[in-house]
Amino acid sequence: MARHLKLLVQRWSSRVFSVEVDAAPRYFGVREQLRGEPVPPDVFSEVQKQDRCYSLLVCSGDRVTGDRFHWELRDRLQTQLPPGSGLRSMSSFIPDQKGSLLKGYFLQSQAGNSSLIEDILTDLEQRNPVLVCSYSQSEDGQQWTQCLWYQSEENPVRFCVVPSETPKHHPSVLNMINSDVFYSLEEACDVLKQCGDIIPETRSVLGMLPSSLDARRKPDFPVIVIEGLDATGKTTLTESLRDSLGATLLRSPPQCLSAWRGRFDREPPLIRRAFYAVGNYITAEQINQEASKSPVIVDRFWHSTAAYAIATAVTGPVSNLPHEGAEVYRWPGDLLQPSLVILLTLDPEERKRRLRSRGLMKTDEEEELDHNKLFRLRVEEAYRRIGGPACTALDASPSADLVLQQALLLIRAKCHL
Ligand SMILES: Nc1ncnc2c1ncn2[C@@H]1O[C@H](COP(=O)(O)OP(=O)(O)O)[C@@H](O)[C@H]1O
Ligand SMILES: Nc1ccn([C@H]2C[C@H](O)[C@@H](COP(=O)(O)OP(=O)(O)O)O2)c(=O)n1
Numbered sequence: 035m036a037r038h039l040k041l042l043v044q045r046w047s048s049r050v051f052s053v054e055v056d057a058a059p060r061y062f063g064v065r066e067q068l069r070g071e072p073v074p075p076d077v078f079s080e081v082q083k084q085d086r087c088y089s090l091l092v093c094s095g096d097r098v099t100g101d102r103f104h105w106e107l108r109d110r111l112q113t114q115l116p117p118g119s120g121l122r123s124m125s126s127f128i129p130d131q132k133g134s135l136l137k138g139y140f141l142q143s144q145a146g147n148s149s150l151i152e153d154i155l156t157d158l159e160q161r162n163p164v165l166v167c168s169y170s171q172s173e174d175g176q177q178w179t180q181c182l183w184y185q186s187e188e189n190p191v192r193f194c195v196v197p198s199e200t201p202k203h204h205p206s207v208l209n210m211i212n213s214d215v216f217y218s219l220e221e222a223c224d225v226l227k228q229c230g231d232i233i234p235e236t237r238s239v240l241g242m243l244p245s246s247l248d249a250r251r252k253p254d255f256p257v258i259v260i261e262g263l264d265a266t267g268k269t270t271l272t273e274s275l276r277d278s279l280g281a282t283l284l285r286s287p288p289q290c291l292s293a294w295r296g297r298f299d300r301e302p303p304l305i306r307r308a309f310y311a312v313g314n315y316i317t318a319e320q321i322n323q324e325a326s327k328s329p330v331i332v333d334r335f336w337h338s339t340a341a342y343a344i345a346t347a348v349t350g351p352v353s354n355l356p357h358e359g360a361e362v363y364r365w366p367g368d369l370l371q372p373s374l375v376i377l378l379t380l381d382p383e384e385r386k387r388r389l390r391s392r393g394l395m396k397t398d399e400e401e402e403l404d405h406n407k408l409f410r411l412r413v414e415e416a417y418r419r420i421g422g423p424a425c426t427a428l429d430a431s432p433s434a435d436l437v438l439q440q441a442l443l444l445i446r447a448k449c450h451l
Contacts, residue, residue, distance in 0.1 A: 042093060042136075042165070043182065045128070050198045051089065052205050053077045053140045054123040057350045057408060061200060064180050064193035075197040077140075078169070078178050084145050087169040088155060088183075091126055091138035094163035097213070097304060098228045103162060104137050105302035111139060114154050116147040123349075127208055129201045135209040138164070159183055169195060204354040206347040210362050214307055214343040217366045219247065222311035229305055235294045239312060242290055244319040249368045253325030256449035257370070259335040260441075261417060262378030263410065265388040267430045267437060271378065272333045274438045279451060282324040285333040287313030303346065310339045318370040329451060336365065337375055337420050345412035352408075352415045365422030374448045376441055377417050378430035382410065 047066060052059040055077060062075035081087060092107070094100030111121055124140040143151040159166045166183035178195040206214075216222040223243070226236045258275070260268050276283040287295055291313050298309035314336055324330050344362060348354045356362045365371060380388075417425060426444055430437050445451055 046193065048128050049126050049134075050129055050201060050205075051126045052124060054349060059200075059205065059349070061198040063196050063198040065196055066191075066193060073197055074178050075195060078171075078195070081142055081171075082144070083171050083175055085142050086148060087140065087142045087178075088151070089124055089126075089138060089140050089167045089169070089180075090155070090158065091124075091136045091165045091167075092163060093136060093165050096228075098225065098232075100163060101302040101304040102232070103164075107139065107158075107162075107164075111141070111154075115141060116150060118144060119147075119151065125205045127201075127205045130203070130208075132208050132211075135205055155183060203356070204348045204350075206349075207356050207360075207362075210344065210347055210356070213304055214347040215340050215362055216308060216311040217364070218368050219243075219312070219315045219366075222308040222315075225304060225308035226312060233297070233301070233305070235297050239291060239294055239298075239309065242288075242316050243312065244316070247315065247319070247368060248322070249318075249370050251322060251370075253322065253330070253370075253373075255325045255327070255329045256373040256445070256451060257321055257325055257330045257332065258445055258449065259332045259337070259372045259375040260378065261334060261337045261375055261425055262380070262430065263385065263413060265385050265392060266378040266380045267388070267434065268333050268378060270434050271430075271437055271441060272331050274434070275331045275441060275445075278438065278442060279329050279331070279445070281329040281331045282327070283331050283333065284317055284320050284324065286310075286317040286335045286338070288317045288320060291316065303343065307339070307343045310343075314339055314369060321370055321372075329449075332372065335372065335375070336369060337377070337417055337425055340420050341413050341416035344416045345409060348412065350408060352411050355412055355415060355419070358419050360419075363416075363419045363421055365420070371423060373423075374445060375423055375425040376444060377425035377427045378437075379414070379427050380430045382407070384431055 046064055050061050050063050052061050060075065060077040062077060078087065090107070092100050092104040094103060115121060119141045122140045124138050126136045126138070128134040141151070155166050158164055167180050168183055169178050169180050171178055179192040180195050181190040181192050211217065212221045223240060226240055229236045260272050260275070262268050272283055275281060287310060298306050317332065317335065321330050321332065340363070344355065418427070428437070428440055428444065
């Protein structure tokens with residue numbers, strides 16, 4: 035077994051395991067010997083006595099390979115597993131230890147399909163960087179135990195499964211910096227460079243970067259960024275501002291990356307977010323050039339990159355976001371700072387109406403909307419928490435002309451235009 039897996043297993047008892055049930059993580063831990071009364075963690079409470087559960091944790095030494103494998107594994111499992119396997123996202127981490135997060139999946143077998151599932155798992159573990167554990171109930175039904183899959187044939191070491199306290203931070207927060215959000219061009223480029231062989235398009239993207247960057251250069255004219263969720267009216271407002279102010283209109287990701295955007299949107303967060311991060315630096319260079327001649331209006335910039343990344347990495351309610359003032363909300367030191375960031379806010383019903391009238395509403399399913407609602411709230415709150423510069427909210431529900439007038443008032447007050 036690889037050395038890093040051995041080390042991992044040696045520290046097994048200090049790890050917490052987290053399984054997503056209805057967008058809420060349930061936590062448990064493992065102990066070699068149990069003291070006191072055994073209490074089954076609630077993730078096992080509805081599993082039948084004869085059923086087994088399994089966890090798969092991706093343990094690759096290389097993060098690009100690991101993240102891509104984790105991303106593809108969900109589709110593979112969904113295709114191969116029999117119905118009723120209850121596939122859920124899971125992770126394991128050491129509380130408060132940055133970078134300790136391992137991602138994976140949790141599933142269960144029923145009496146009739148256990149051998150099929152075990153064949154799938156054996157094959158997966160033999161060919162891939164994944165650590166599999168199985169969970170079964172003790173004879174007396176009092177206790178769930180965990181057993182490492184690769185040991186299950188010869189004298190397996192059984193760990194008792196115990197409930198664990200809710201940690202101070204959502205597990206995803208531990209690995210967010212430089213995995214979901216990048217704070218320097220160098221960090222984002224490092225990820226893209228590692229993808230050169232598997233995604234040839236990364237070379238073209240990196241080729242668009244300016245040869246040098248100067249984030250401290252102060253633009254001669256104001257730079258105004260317009261932010262907001264899809265269909266809040268960014269395109270409408272940015273085009274009107276361009277005309278009213280005689281400004282240049284730019285966007286992030288920049289036009290020159292549009293041919294590759296779809297390709298990177300299909301990649302796991304590590305690679306996708308690195309692509310958007312690099313896009314901001316290319317736009318920053320275009321801003322630098324244009325802002326020597328006229329005011330510049332930018333449709334989406336850093337706030338979008340960071341807010342969507344943070345809100346996607348955590349699940350559940352807004353309280354799962356990193357706390358206000360946390361390091362993840364800071365502005366990258368090497369990225370141009372705009373003079374003003376306006377955040378368009380809109381009542382969810384009106385936003386849905388605008389989405390529908392634009393013909394892009396994908397689904398009306400109640401469940402999907404519910405899921406979207408929490409996601410929307412997390413993005414909006416993350417937008418508000420990002421600083422350096424922080425955004426100024428503008429109610430986008432009045433008519434397009436009134437929104438333009440309000441935006442012009444904000445710009446004149448802040449940028450003396
Ligand atoms: N202030 C407004 N009042 C009513 N409808 C608007 C307003 N601003 C934009 N719209 C309409 O809402 C839809 C989404 O606007 P758009 O500017 O494309 O948003 P975004 O660029 O943020 O996705 C479009 O059909 C647009 O015509
Ligand atoms: N500067 C940017 C712009 C967009 N993104 C990401 C964030 C979201 O996943 C999507 C949002 O893009 P979407 O297609 O909804 O945006 P528009 O149609 O351009 O308004 O792109 C980003 O990360 N950084």
